[in-house]
Every structure is written in structure tokens, then in C-alpha cells.
Amino acid sequence: MPLGKDRLLPGLLTAVLALAAAFLVHSLVPVLPAMTLAVVLGLLAANLPGTAVWVAGRARPGLDFAGKHFMRAGIVVLGLKVSIMDVMGLGWLALLLVAGVVLVSFVGTYVISRVFRLPAETSLLIATGFSICGASAIGAMAAVRRIRHVDTVLPVALVTLCGTLAIGVLPLLVHPLQLTPLAFGAWTGASVHDVGQVVATAQTAGTTALGIAVVVKLTRVLLLAPVVAAAGVHQRFSAAKAAGKAAASLPPGTLAASSMERLPPVIPLFVLGFMAMVGLRSSGWLPPAALDAGAGVQDILLGAALFGLGSAVRIRTLLHTGARALSAALAAWLLIALLGLAAALLMTA
Template sequence: MTYQAIDRYPSEHAGPKVVVVTLTTAHRTRPERLSATAETTKPRLWPGLLAAALAMAASWGAHRVWPGLPMLTVAVALGILAANVRALPAATVPGLGFAGKRLMRAGVVLLGLKLALGDIVGLGFAPVAMVIAVVVLTFFGTRWLGRRIGLPGDQPLLIATGFSICGASAVAAMNGVSDSDEEDVATSVALVTLCGSLAIVALPLLRAPLGLDAVRYGGWVGASVHDVGQVVAAGGVAGPVALHIAVVVKLMRVLLLAPIVVGTGYALRRRAARAGDTGAAGARRPALMPLFVVGFLAMVAVRSTGLLPVSVLEVAGTAQDLLLAAALFGLGSMVDLSRLVRTGWRALLLGLASWVLIAGAAYGGVLLTM
């Protein structure tokens, strides 16, 4: 280190004297001490992953006992509950963050194995066009409404994606290109899970008053309910025909995840490029197509060949459910309910409005096309 001492009383023939004193201290740090320091500063993932694994097992057990209770809904609820009763120690934070991002992306890739293009073609032109119209209307309508009510950050984008396509997994997929704040992601996941859970109860009760037969009811559920598990729970109460239609229509919406994410990524890249042209420092250029979206499309292509045996698809489906359950527990653990109640009324308003929008658009669509 270097010290400077200035003589403030100059002689008559000289200016201020500057005396520079340099002190050098040298010491050796033992290699084992360096490695120990590096090890202690590196975040440990295993506590959080262990917590996610326990929650995943609990969610699976609850679904086995009560089949009408979607496993992923239970996982999110457990995450929110554990976070808000302060049951998660600080050591679990890195691992839960890893689960909420990395494990979610792996689950989205495996989600592609649920979708065969032949099933989509079998719907016919009119239902496919209806599903596309409902998704587009909900996505852009929710984003527009979110901006109108002044919702901050990426919440309008994330909520629009979750409600229009496939719930929490779609929120996480969009986060792959938007790189949103964790609080925005957690709030969006909480809202889409809340409204999807309400739909499990509300839609079966509305079937008779709305005069929907099994086919139209299945189409309505598939076109308006968010998560695949929630679709199964809501559609299964009306019998196998309604359940089959609901799942196929729902998977058609899942297929639209890729173009929505890629299109948003392209728009964000253009925005970042314009910001760079105007001199903004550190302009971010999001990925046009994240690798996990490529993996999702690859799995759709593999499933569409019809070459995979049923046993492989069943194992992959179980693995996907487990990965998504662990990931959703991680995302749920980021939700602060007290903060959401104090400051999140606009997000709640947007979520409810988006739910009404997609349910209304889907109902009109099935009456016209099915």
C-alpha cells in the first residue's frame, strides 16, 4: 500500500515537498485456506433441492390419495405455504431458485412428449382456428389491460402468457426470454395457479346452466383452463369423451407456447437493438429461441412419429410431472402473500380479468365451432 505525506511548510526556494512512502506487505495464503474460502462462498444447492424433493413427494402423495387434486397445484400451494409461515431456512434459497428455473425448463422439454401433431389435425380446421384465436385474444388483451392499469415490470407479459397458454410452465418458459424479476415471476405463478384452481370448481358447476354437452364442455375446459393437470381435473367429471376433447384442445394451446415465446424473444431483441442504437449502455439482447424451447419442439416431433412405446411415454410423463412439481414448489416459495395483499391488487385484478376473458372467448368459440 502507498501513503503520501505533503510538507505544508515550503522553503523559500522550493515549492511544497511531497514525500512518498511506500510500504509493501507480503504474506502467503495457504492453498488449503483459499479452497476453503471458495467452498464457503459457493452457494450450496442441496438444501433447497432436498426441500423441493420432499415437497414433490408430498404433492405426489396428495394426488394419489385425492386424484381430483392436481399434483402441480399442490406443489405451488405447498411452496407458498412454506414461504409464508417461514418454514424454509435461508440455506434453501439457492437450491429452490435452481429448481424454479432449471428443473422447470427440463419439465417443459418433456411436456412436448404429450403432444402429437396427428391429434391436432384430428380436431379439424374450425376448432384449431378457434383455439388460436382464443390464445391470441387472451395474450394480447391481457397485456394491453395490464399496461392500462399500470402493472409494473414484466407482470403483464408473464400473466398474459400463463393465462393464455399453459399456466405456470408457460410463465417460466416466457421468463427464459424476458429474464424477468423473480418477484414478477412468482406473482404471475401464484395468480395463474389460483385462478386455475378456481376453474376446477367453477366450470363443472357452470356446465348445466350453460347447456354444454360433453364435446362442447370438453372443448371449453381445454380452451380456457390453464394447467394440464387442472384440465384433467375439470374435464374428467364429465366423462371420457369430454376428458379426451379437453386434453387434445389443451395440448393445442401448449403447442402455441413455442411461437409465442419466439415471437416475444424477437420483439425484445429488436427493442434491445434500438436501445443500443440510441446509446443505451448494456442493452440486453434476449435469446430468440431458448434451448429448452428447441427441446420442446424436438420432443413434439419425436412423439408425432409414433415410434415411442407407451411405456417410455409413461415414464417420461411421470418424470415431467415430478420435475414440474419440484420447480413449482421453488417458484411458490418466492411468493410473499403479505406483500401481494398490500401491493398486488392490480395484479389480482388483471388475473381475474384475464380468466374471465379466456373463459368467455372459449365459450363463444366452442358454440361456433364444435
Template sequence: MWLRGVLVAALAALAAWGVHAAVPAIPLLTVAVVLGIVAGQIPAARPALAGALAPGLSVAAKPLMQLGIVLLGLKLSLVDIAALGWATVATTVAIVLTTFAGTLGLGRWFGLPGHQPLLIATGFSICGASAIGAMSGVVQAKDEETATPIALVTLCGTLAIAVLPFLWHPLGLSALQFGHWVGAGVHDVGQVVATAQIAGSAALAVALVVKLTRVLMLAPVIAVASMVERHHQAGRSTLLADNAPAASVNARGVAKRPPILPLFVAGFIVAMLVRTLIPLPEQVLNAADVVQTGLLAMALFALGTAVNLGTLLRTGGRPLAVGLLSWALIAALSLGAVHLI
């Protein structure tokens, strides 16, 4: 029943790969999200996306996304991160936490509904649309809550690819400083590569290590969010048991709660430790990278299909204002960190 939706997501991921191969400056995962958003706006496609293809798209957006996050851990070596020096690591973590708290506060101040403030904060501060997908699964966010943050982080990340290179020389940054700024301030890994590569291989290497240090924050942030969600659900468990749909209630009539440490977060940590402690062959790492990118592309296409631009436009400028302010906040904090180090 779910095979057709997964197959469509896989074909979309291949199409995104083709676009990226033809135009390497366009990040593959950004193309995948955009393809999903475009597909979601086609009136003739909506019945299939919401009907026959929905189970498979749900598999792509959740279990396959989580497997991709686990494999993302193989990109992280604690040795590489430690080589940045304590000052760079400390400022990077501080930027993530400050941006997360600031964006969460902005979202609530602007009155964004449901889990949108949390999802936007996660995506903008850590690693873009993939972080939003991971967080949405933990807090059991609705598709419409996830769609707007996905669209915003894709928009702002794409703007970063165009805007940041023009500011490189006017801001008086060296190539390595520019790479550090990009790694600390751009959302998605693919967007970081597309932006930093214009400054050379050394700048790109710095950008990637700084960016992956931010990705490392995904595990503790998701774990804390899971514990907070458990606490909130425990406080209203009786009400949920009486009123929640059957899918969210276990056999004894008690509302289900997320695990303290989601399994995919534990897998991410294990993969990171494996990369750090075991000298894996380059072929294995390359194969894992291909699979991880493909899984995330499928997941982001599936998440993109849930974006309804008409609904987004009718919400007014509040979500867009939060996204742009968060983007400006992380860019400014990252630039300040570059000058401090």
C-alpha cells in the same frame, strides 16, 4: 451448494404427489404451487429459503423447469391436433392470441409493474404456472414479478375446477362440448384433467387435445418474446453495460441478450416432432410423463416460495382484477367457440 434446495423441492414434489394420490381431484401441480406459497409465508422458513436453499431453488425454478417444458413436448402429437379439424384448431389459436393480447392490455391499463402484464398474459392464455416460469426465464423477470402471476393463475385455475362443472348443464352443453370448453378455457393441464373428467373419458380426451393445442402456442409466443427482448436490450445496450450488474454483462462489457430461439423451446419442438413422427413405446411415454410432472412440480414449488402474500395484499386489487377479468375473457371466448363449431 445447490443440492439442498433441489432436495427440498424434490421432497415437496413427492408430498404434492401424495396429496394428489389421496385426493385425485386436486391437481398435483396446483398442490406443488400451494405448498411453495405456504412455505414462503412461514417466518421461520424465510431465512433458509432466501439463504442456504436459494441456489437449489433457483436451479429447480429455471433449468429443471425448462427440462420439464422440453419433456412436455412428448405429450403433443400433431396428428392428434390435426384430428380436431381446422375450425377447432383455428379457434383455439385465435382464443390464445386474443386472450394474450387482451390480458397484456389489461395489465398495462391497470398499471401493473415490470413484466407482470406479460407473465400474466402468458400464464392465462397458454398453460398456467409452467408457462409463466418459461417466460420469466426468457425475459429475465425478477422473482417478485413472477410471484404474483403464479399466485393469480393458481387461484383462478383452482376456481375453475369448482365453478365450471356447476355451469355445465345450465349452459346446455353436451359432454363433448363441456370438454372442449374446459380444454380451451382452463389454464393448467392438471386443472383441465380435474375439471373435465367429471363429464367422462370422451370429454376428457377432447379437453386434453384442445389444451395441448394451446400448449403448442408456447413455442412461438416464447420465441417472439425473446426476439422482442433482444430488440429492447439492443436499444439500451450501452446504458445496460454502464449500469447493469456484472452477471448481466459479458467479458467485453456488452449487456447479454437472450437467444433468438431459447434452447429449451427448440428442445420442446424437437420432442413434439419426435412424438409425431416416431412411434414411441408406451412405457417410454409414461416414464417421460412421470419425470416431466416431477420436474414441473419441483419448479412450481420453488416459484411458489417467492410469493409474499403480504406484499401481494399491499398492492391492492389491481393484479387480482386483471386475473379475474382475464379468466372471464378466456371462459367467454371459449364458450363462444364451442357454440360456433
């Protein structure tokens, strides 16, 4: 049953106010990405005595709505940042290296998460977020695999934490590793999770580093579509197989209820929308003002979604159940940093 606007309004207004605060802090301290601040404010709202009751009560329906539907809308608009020509400009070697980093980090993070005895669905979401584009990728994978909204909260918290860690740690390694701005930018783009975190990290080494970092990162973002499509094919095959087994186990002439359920789409509509926006950006038809407006809309949508997700995290529960998850995330973060560094050095040799 659809939620009435009166039920959604308190949570949506709360998200808007929190997002305004996040943008304000970001304007005062540019090194802190607004998206990361949105998650942090959500965490604070969920755990401070003065706000915890509000976000868990009257504001919860609207915050859940933002966490799910604004996330999907934000992924669509994210496509306006990706230009096929910019990606192809990296050259085939760089494209193969970036794809290799995504593939190996996806598989490696999933295996690490399972070694730490995390559930399969949680491991899948962590692997997707860490290897591709953070919370946006987690939202896309959760949708195509029909994973509950509440189960995305821990992966989003982990990918935000490790991406924020990269902002502080990676710039400190430029001189010890004797990296050129070009190599550092490529490393940042190949290994840091969220686009905003990539910008915050790479800009510490100048415009050259920032330019290559953004292009490499958006190449990873572009891989969101094929990865989600592959997950959708697998999900559809599994659902059809389960329905067939259920039907076969019933007496002749009886139709299994599960076989009557609509099979999940191979590619969700919002991922198709993302690809359409990539095509529109690559066409060159949109003026800079439209692209800037799209970037602003995307920040608003994803920021509100991330605040909604962050506001569902209870620190006490996270400390009780998330120790293994945190260990797995840090191990995966180290793996991706090493893979990204190796790819960056080969890319810029």
C-alpha cells in the same frame, strides 16, 4: 459464479420432500392436481413460522435453482405430450378457433393488466400464462425476455389460483348452460390454464370431455413456441437498437459496452428442445412406456419448480401489492372463460 452442490442440496431435498407430499395428497384426492398442490405447499412453507426461515435461508439457493432450471427442463419434456396428428385431428375450424382464443386472450389479458396499472413485464407474464399453458409459459416468456426470476412469482401464483378456481366453478355450469360432454371438454381445454387443471376439470364430465379437453389444451401448448419466438425477435431487435443508440452517442473509435453484450437468442434452447420433443412424439417412434416415463419426469421437474416458485411468495407482501393484480387476474379469467365457451360452442355445433 455457479452455485456449489452443497449450497443447492438443502433446497433440492426440500423440493423433493414437498413434491412427494403433493403426489400423496393427489393420490388420495385426485381432483386436486399435483402441480397446484406443489405451489400451495410452497406458499405454506414460505409463510408458516416453522418453515419460513428455512426456505428463505439455507434452502433458498436450491429452491431458486429448481424454480428456474427445472422449469426449463420440464418445458422440454412437456413436448412429449403433444402430437401433431392429434392436433390436426381437430380440423381447421377448431385450430383457427383455438388460435383465435389464444391471440385474443393474450392481448385482452395484457390490456386488462395494464388498465389495472400493473408493470409491463408482469402484464406480459400474466397474459402468457393465462392464454397458453400456465406456469410453464410464464417460465418460457421470462427466459426469452430476460425477466428476473423473482418477478415470475406473482404471475405464477395468480395463474395457479385462477386455474384452481376453474376446477370448482366450471363443472357447476354444465347443467345451467346445457353443455354436452363434448362442448364442456372443448371449453375446458380452451380456457383452463394448466394441463393438470384441465384434466381435473374435464374428467368430471366423463371420458369424452376429457379426451377433447386434452387435445384442445395441447393445441394451446403447441402455440407456446411461436409466441415465445415472436417475443424473442422483439427482444433481440430492441436490444440491438439500444446497443446502436449507445454506440452512436459515444465519441468515434469508442465501443459501447452494451454493444459488446451478447444479444438474446431469438428462441431459447429449451423451447427448441420442446419442439424437438413434439417432433419425436409425433413420429410415433416412442413406445407407450417411454411416453409414460416422460410424463412422470415432467411432473417431477415442473412440480419441484412450482414448489420453488411458491416458496418465494410472502402472503403479507402479496396482500399489500397484489390487490390490483388479483382483480386483473379475475377479470382476465372471466374474459378467457367467455372466449373459450364461444369457441367450444362453435367447435362442437
